Amino acid sequence: xxxxxxxxxxxxxxxxxxxxxxxxxxxxxxxxxxxxxxxxxxxxxxxxxxxxxxxxxxxxxxxxxxxxxxxxxxxxxxxxxxxxxxxxxxxxxxxxxxxxxxxxxxxxxxxxxxxxxxxxxxxxxxxxxxxxxxxxxxxxxxxxxxxxxxxxxxxxxxxxxxxxxxxxxxxxxxxxxxxxxxxxxxxxxxxxxxxxxxxxxxxxxxxxxxxxxxxxxxxxxxxxxxxxxxxxxxxxxxxxxxxxxxxxxxxxxxxxxxxxxxxxxxxxxxxxxxxxxxxxxxxxxxxxxxxxxxxxxxxxxxxxxxxxxxxxxxxxxxxxxxxxxxxxxxxxxxxxxxxxxxxxxxxxxxxxxxxxxxxxxxxxxxxxxxxxxxxxxxxxxxxxxxxxxxxxxxxxxxxxxxxxxxxxxxxxxxxxxxxxxxxxxxxxxxxxxxxxxxxxxxxxxxxxxxxxxxxxxxxxxxxxxxxxxxxxxxxxxxxxxxxxxxxxxxxxxxxxxxxxxxxxxxxxxxxxxxxxxxxxxxxxxxxxxxxxxxxxxxxxxxxxxxxxxxxxxxxxxxxxxxxxxxxxxxxxxxxxxxxxxxxxxxxxxxxxxxxxxxxxxxxxxxxxxxxxxxxxxxxxxxxxxxxxxxxxxxxxxxxxxxxxxxxxxxxxxxxxxxxxxxxxxxxxxxxxxxxxxxxxxxxxxxxxxxxxxxxxxxxxxxxxxx
Numbered sequence: 001x002x003x004x005x006x007x008x009x010x011x012x013x014x015x016x017x018x019x020x021x022x023x024x025x026x027x028x029x030x031x032x033x034x035x036x037x038x039x040x041x042x043x044x045x046x047x048x049x050x051x052x053x054x055x056x057x058x059x060x061x062x063x064x065x066x067x068x069x070x071x072x073x074x075x076x077x078x079x080x081x082x083x084x085x086x087x088x089x090x091x092x093x094x095x096x097x098x099x100x101x102x103x104x105x106x107x108x109x110x111x112x113x114x115x116x117x118x119x120x121x122x123x124x125x126x127x128x129x130x131x132x133x134x135x136x137x138x139x140x141x142x143x144x145x146x147x148x149x150x151x152x153x154x155x156x157x158x159x160x161x162x163x164x165x166x167x168x169x170x171x172x173x174x175x176x177x178x179x180x181x182x183x184x185x186x187x188x189x190x191x192x193x194x195x196x197x198x199x200x201x202x203x204x205x206x207x208x209x210x211x212x213x214x215x216x217x218x219x220x221x222x223x224x225x226x227x228x229x230x231x232x233x234x235x236x237x238x239x240x241x242x243x244x245x246x247x248x249x250x251x252x253x254x255x256x257x258x259x260x261x262x263x264x265x266x267x268x269x270x271x272x273x274x275x276x277x278x279x280x281x282x283x284x285x286x287x288x289x290x291x292x293x294x295x296x297x298x299x300x301x302x303x304x305x306x307x308x309x310x311x312x313x314x315x316x317x318x319x320x321x322x323x324x325x326x327x328x329x330x331x332x333x334x335x336x337x338x339x340x341x342x343x344x345x346x347x348x349x350x351x352x353x354x355x356x357x358x359x360x361x362x363x364x365x366x367x368x369x370x371x372x373x374x375x376x377x378x379x380x381x382x383x384x385x386x387x388x389x390x391x392x393x394x395x396x397x398x399x400x401x402x403x404x405x406x407x408x409x410x411x412x413x414x415x416x417x418x419x420x421x422x423x424x425x426x427x428x429x430x431x432x433x434x435x436x437x438x439x440x441x442x443x444x445x446x447x448x449x450x451x452x453x454x455x456x457x458x459x460x461x462x463x464x465x466x467x468x469x470x471x472x473x474x475x476x477x478x479x480x481x482x483x484x485x486x487x488x489x490x491x492x493x494x495x496x497x498x499x500x501x502x503x504x505x506x507x508x509x510x511x512x513x514x515x516x517x518x519x520x521x522x523x524x525x526x527x528x529x530x531x532x533x534x535x536x537x538x539x540x541x542x543x544x545x546x547x548x549x550x551x552x553x554x555x556x557x558x559x560x561x562x563x564x565x566x567x568x569x570x571x572x573x574x575x576x577x578x579x580x581x582x583x584x585x586x587x588x589x590x591x592x593x594x595x596x597x598x599x600x601x602x603x604x605x606x607x608x609x610x611x612x613x614x615x616x617x618x619x620x621x622x623x624x625x626x627x628x629x630x631x632x633x634x635x636x637x638x639x640x641x642x643x644x645x646x647x648x649x650x651x652x653x654x655x656x657x658x659x660x661x662x663x664x665x666x667x668x669x670x671x672x673x674x675x676x677x678x679x680x681x682x683x684x685x686x687x688x689x690x691x692x693x694x695x696x697x698x699x700x701x702x703x704x705x706x
Contacts, residue, residue: 042684043105044132047163049350053093054220054245055213056086059206063094066202067184076177076185078196081206084246087188088165090206095163095186102184104158107132109176113168113189122175126151127473129176133158136694137472137509148175155180162186170195214238214248221252226259233263240270249358250295253345270294292365295344302333303340308374309382310347310357311367314445315438319354321420322438325389326382331418352434383445387454388413390442393420393431394461400428401464403610404573409494410461412453425612429650432465439465440478447485455485456494463501467613468651472691475505496525496534503541508691512548519545533574536565540578547585548692555585573609576602580614583621592628599625616645616654623661627668635665653693656686660697667700676704 066077079087099106107129112120126147130140133154141147155178167173167189173196177185187196197203209217218234219227227234241247255266296304306327310318313326324334338355341347346362347355357363370379395410400422422428432439439462446455459482466475479501486494499522506515519542526535543558563578579602583595603618623639626632639661646654659682666675679701686694 043103044107045105046108046132047095047099047106048092048108050096051089051092052220053089054217055209056090056093056206059090059204060094060097062204066204067098070184072181073200074178074181074183074185076187076196076199076201078193078201078203079186079188079206080190080192080203082208082244083190084244085206085208086245087206089245091163091165091186091188095161098184099161102159102161104160105133106161106163108163108165110165111167111172113166113172113191119168119172122172123147126175130154131473137691140473144175151175152179155183159183164188167191167193169193170199174199208243209238209245209248210243211235211238214241214243217245217248218252221249221256227263230263233267236267237263237270240267250292250345253343254295254298257343289365292362295346296365296369299340299344302329303337303344305374306334306337307341307346307366308370309379310341311363311370312379312383313386313438314441317350317354317356317438319435321393321418322386322389323355324418325416326386328382328385328417354434380449383449384413384451385416387442387446387449387451387458389416389419390435390439391454391458391461392416394435394439394458396420397422397428397432398461398464401425401432401468401613408460409453410457412451412457426648426650429465429468432462433469433650436462436465436471436474440474443478443481443485447481447488452485452489453491453494456482456489456491456498458482459485460494460497460501466505468649468653470653470686470691472505472509476502479505492525492529493531496522496529496531496538499525500538500541503538503545507541507545507548508693510548510692510695512545515548516542516545533566533569533571536562536569537574539565540574540581543585544581547581547588552585552589556582559585572605573611573614576605576609576618577614579605580617580621583625587621587624587628590628592625595625596622596629612645613649613651613654616642616649617657619645620654620657620661623658624664627661627665632665632669635661639665652685656682656693656697659685660693660700663697663700672704676701 063077066075079091081087095106109125109128110120111125123144126144127140130147130151131137133151135150135154141150158178158180159182160178160180162176162178162183162185164173164176164185164187167187168191170193173187173193187193187201192203193201215227215234215238218238237251238248241251251266251270255261255263296307299307306323306329309326310323313322318326320335320338321331323338324331327334327337329337338347338349342349342355345358346366348358349355357366374382391410391413392415395408396419398405398408420431422431439458443455443458443462446452446458459478462475462478465471479498483495483498483502486498499518503515503519503522506512506518519538523535523538523542526532526538539558540562543555543562546552546558547555559578559582563575563582566575566578579598583598583602586592586595586598599618599622603615603622606615606618609615619638619642623635623642626635626638639658643655643658643662646658659678663675663678663682666672666678679697682697683694683701686697
């Protein structure tokens with residue numbers, strides 16, 4: 001009997017992801033799966049960084065009063081006011097003040113009411129909210145009304161704070177309102193949203209600063225001494241900015257960047273700019289446009305060009321390397337220009353070394369300028385350069401993670417002058433995860449621009465990320481776009497690959513019929529092309545589908561045939577993968593000794609292959625197999641080494657699988673408390689992703705509560 005070890009020897013504090021990938025997910029589901037209400041992940045805490053708030057004491061007091069006088073129904077507060085008045089800053093600052101009172105978490109969504117691409121879909125936001133609240137992906141309905149009903153059910157007894165920024169219509173907001181009387185929803189909008197008010201929402205109007213608060217903002221940015229000697233000019237500047245915080249912040253940033261520049265010169269320049277505006281721009285918009293235009297016209301030509309082009313970036317955040325590719329400049333030059341744009345208060349630098357526009361209105365301003373000042377061809381070339389950089393860099397990351405995949409088609413775009421490189425697989429996976437949203441958006445952007453080969457190659461290059469981290473909701477959309485792009489460009493080989501990808505994704509989610517349909521389509525393509533190795537690969541994947549459906553005899557037959565066929569073709573790595581899959585099915589039949597034989601053979605075949613991930617998978621399955629055979633010491637050794645290796649790689653999927661094995665081992669040895677703690681940690685790694693792996697671990701954890 002092995003000596004029981006403390007949980008701290010098993011569990012590390014360096015979880016780098018929260019989503020499970022397609023590892024051992026369709027091979028050993030034991031009986032029925034029952035889900036209960038207990039949530040194993042941290043409560044959602046989605047509020048953006050806390051802002052610095054100037055003045056607003058009276059409005060804060062009004063908001064506090066609404067919270068204190070609340071009734072037995074959920075409180076919805078609509079914060080309205082003109083553009084640039086600071087609605088988002090105020091609502092976010094107050095949300096931080098009251099967040100300790102909401103023990104079940106805080107949800108946040110940007111509804112993009114003023115976005116150039118249109119308002120955000122409440123259906124998509126509900127999917128994210130439900131996922132964050134612990135609802136498995138495959139239990140989230142597709143229909144908006146059904147999602148809203150489930151959301152109301154989930155939030156019925158929760159103390160939750162929801163911040164919905166930049167709403168456009170009441171219809172956009174209604175499905176996102178939680179049902180608990182203990183909840184509060186904050187909604188910001190430039191519009192009155194009478195439909196919400198008719199349903200009982202309380203309205204708080206945010207007006208422009210008064211003169212004193214406006215001067216306080218300037219004093220905070222520029223220092224009291226500078227304003228003391230230029231009081232008259234400061235007062236005039238406040239009025240030219242119409243006492244709007246955004247316009248004042250832009251002016252202050254311009255002045256802060258030039259400490260010797262008299263405020264009087266800023267006043268003169270801003271007054272001339274406003275006189276030049278057309279009659280169509282009036283009131284508050286005039287102040288904002290004049291402040292933005294003044295900041296923009298003060299930029300040097302190279303900074304101004306980058307500012308305009310950044311409006312073309314598909315995601316909401318971007319790094320220096322991406323900006324360099326977009327503008328066709330060096331990385332060093334890009335960093336310098338991004339710094340200038342940040343100093344001008346047009347961009348905000350965020351914690352991970354990347355940037356975003358200071359405000360939605362600033363991005364709209366940049367986009368409009370690009371359309372007005374840059375030729376259509378130049379804008380297209382910029383998008384092409386950005387897509388080329390994403391494709392080349394994702395391909396480089398992919399090679400670091402999966403060096404055995406050679407001769408991959410990644411030639412849809414010419415390589416950029418400077419490609420981001422990575423020191424090792426850990427760095428590559430970290431970059432893919434950080435850029436995941438942008439990469440997904442780039443797949444869509446390429447498809448929309450008719451760059452179909454780029455779209456499917458980008459989707460294919462993200463496979464290494466999905467293998468390690470899951471992200472099933474996003475993954476299906478990426479792969480479906482990749483499939484559509486492959487079909488559009490008439491590339492049968494690409495179509496087959498995308499069908500294989502979708503088949504594995506659907507199978508991992510337990511959607512076996514859809515998985516089989518995609519894989520059968522792929523099989524037909526491979527047979528038509530005479531691609532024997534690809535044909536065997538699809539048959540192997542259909543073996544996994546059979547296992548997921550519970551037809552173990554068919555699964556064993558298909559996987560045995562696949563391993564034999566791969567061996568005859570001389571493909572050691574793919575033979576090993578088929579053997580790993582076969583061992584997984586045998587374990588569901590409690591044939592641990594037979595599984596060990598196949599796994600040891602797979603280990604030998606992988607010794608000469610640069611595939612550390614699958615070598616570690618062999619360790620995990622051997623841990624399961626040895627435990628099944630009663631060899632607890634061997635099982636413990638294999639699983640602990642596997643956990644360490646997966647943790648070093650940053651693979652949340654592999655980490656969760658190793659932890660699951662250690663939890664099973666603890667159960668077998670009668671250490672129920674230790675097993676429960678390990679399963680809880682495994683769920684933190686796997687995330688609420690709706691995969692079969694999630695169901696399996698959750699069912700084991702829930703069994704302790706029965």
